[in-house]
Amino acid sequence: MDNELLIRLKGKPDMESFMAEVSEDPSIIGCLIDIIKTEKGSVKFYCEKVIRLTGEKDPKLIYPFYEEIASFIDSDNNFIKWGGIITLSNLAAVDDEDKFRNISEKYFSLFHSKSMITARNAAGNAYKFIHKNPEYEKAVTKEILKVKENVYYNKGEPSPECKNIMMGTVIDYFDKVFEITERKNEMLAVAEGETGNTRKKVARKAKEFLEKHS
Numbered sequence: 678m679d680n681e682l683l684i685r686l687k688g689k690p691d692m693e694s695f696m697a698e699v700s701e702d703p704s705i706i707g708c709l710i711d712i713i714k715t716e717k718g719s720v721k722f723y724c725e726k727v728i729r730l731t732g733e734k735d736p737k738l739i740y741p742f743y744e745e746i747a748s749f750i751d752s753d754n755n756f757i758k759w760g761g762i763i764t765l766s767n768l769a770a771v772d773d774e775d776k777f778r779n780i781s782e783k784y785f786s787l788f789h790s791k792s793m794i795t796a797r798n799a800a801g802n803a804y805k806f807i808h809k810n811p812e813y814e815k816a817v818t819k820e821i822l823k824v825k826e827n828v829y830y831n832k833g834e835p836s837p838e839c840k841n842i843m844m845g846t847v848i849d850y851f852d853k854v855f856e857i858t859e860r861k862n863e864m865l866a867v868a869e870g871e872t873g874n875t876r877k878k879v880a881r882k883a884k885e886f887l888e889k890h891s
Contacts, residue, residue, distance in 0.1 A: 682705070682708055686720050687718070692726070696734070699727060699738070700738065703741070706731070709724040709725075709727055709728055713757060722756055732764040739764065739768060740772070743768060743772070744776070746761055747761070747776075750762055750784065759794065759798050762799050762802065763798060763802060766805040769809045770808075770809060772810075775810065777810075781806075784806075785799075785803075785816065787800075788803075788820050788821060788827075789823070792829070793836070796827070796829065797843055800850055803821070803850060804817075804850060807857075811857060814857055815859070817850075817854075818858055818864075822860065822864075828840065841879050842879070845874075848867075848868055848882050852890075861890070864890075865891060869883070871883035
């Protein structure tokens with residue numbers, strides 16, 4: 678690890694300026710990953726944000742580090758896990774080698790995490806893998822349709838509100854893949870069941886989905 682870089686990053690330099698440096702010298706990304714894996718302090722969150730935002734802007738810079746980014750979804754730290762999920766989904770656009778295939782089942786299992794935020798990040802970004810490789814639609818949709826049976830937890834207790842929020846994400850996913858799926862009727866049935874959702878935003882989303890696709 679570059680100790681001089683670590684000391685500098687602990688001071689949280691201007692994000693845009695530092696990202697410009699990363700663009701000029703992508704080898705810095707490897708150092709950022711090392712810091713995320715080894716440092717206990719908050720500097721790792723700054724490093725994760727640099728990687729995530731760089732992945733949104735120029736995923737080709739991050740792609741050579743695909744396996745390292747994939748390991749983030751196993752992190753015990755939720756912020757690193759969530760960042761890893763988002764970055765992986767953004768790397769889908771440049772995943773010409775289909776590296777996602779090696780971790781796809783693990784990624785899909787995140788839809789069923791007890792944490793709604795984890796599940797929502799994974800499910801809400803899953804369409805990006807399908808846009809790159811439509812053959813993933815069947816596997817993704819199969820798992821997404823199981824979400825209605827899941828229980829999500831908040832502070833160790835089952836949370837109906839977390840479940841409501843998650844169902845809104847499910848409907849968003851349905852809308853993004855509806856034209857290519859063979860499971861249209863099942864999606865419509867799930868949406869019909871959410872028209873009475875106690876979270877008004879989700880109920881409205883379900884009704885709009887049905888009006889658009891029925």
